[in-house]
Amino acid sequence: MFRHDQHLQFQAKPEKPVAANPVLAAVIGGMNPQHAIVGGGGPLPRDSQGVPWNAGYIVASGNLLADFRSNVAAEAQSRLQTSRVMGMTDDPGVKEMLRFNLARDTYHQQQWLLGIEQLIADGYVEHGIENSNGDQENADHNHTFWSFGTDSRACEGRWAQGPSLIGGPDLDCLAEPVALTDDTPLPPPPDPKLFVTYDGSQGPGKPGNAAGAHQQGLTNVVKKVKDALE
DSSP, X not given: OOOXXXXXXXXXXXXXXXXXXXXXXXXXXXXXXXXXXXXXXXXXXXXXXSOBOOGGXXXXXXXXHHHHHHHHHHHHXXXXXXXXXXXXXXXXXXXXXXXXXXXXXXXXXXXXXXXXXXXXXXXXXXXXXXXXXXXXXXXXXSSEEEOOOTTOOGGGSGGGSBOOTXXXXXXXXXXXXXXXXXXXXXXXXXXXXXXXXXXXXXXXXXXXXXXXHHXXXXXXXXXXXXXXXX
């Protein structure tokens, strides 16, 4: 007869080393198995999360000043994330690559900032602030910081005082701005089929279907006509 401990020893299965499972070994070793399985060892057109690359991240508005500003922000984020990755590795080769990337992101930020200076020097823009249709804007609000808090120290910042970057009046601060509309910020009555707790103050709710949407649309038109007549 086997003793109890001998029985357990007989039943136990030896653990397999990681190397016995090549996919698991690849993952633990830092490799994406899809590079081998899907890409044949080559890079895949995907980001680090596996999302395929697409044009959604490309900024091409046709306005060079706005696009250069976007590029500066993108390079700054790239450099920040590279710095964070650098703190996650002690591999000398990886660190050397990251040092190169840090340097290039530093230069690229300068590239786009200096490009903005060139746009100004060449007369394509007046200053570094995008101001298309500047002659149409309400100039009363292009130099004022809205604080929305009497106990806030935000008005002490440079953004709320001193010369404006686009000329004209100096920057100003409104600690308690006055609302520019008399609209009552109340939501429409809820759909009765949602069983929302409701005091009835906004009238009966409209069902959330095509008929309800049509009814609400007619109500909106009637209100606009009534307001115009008044």
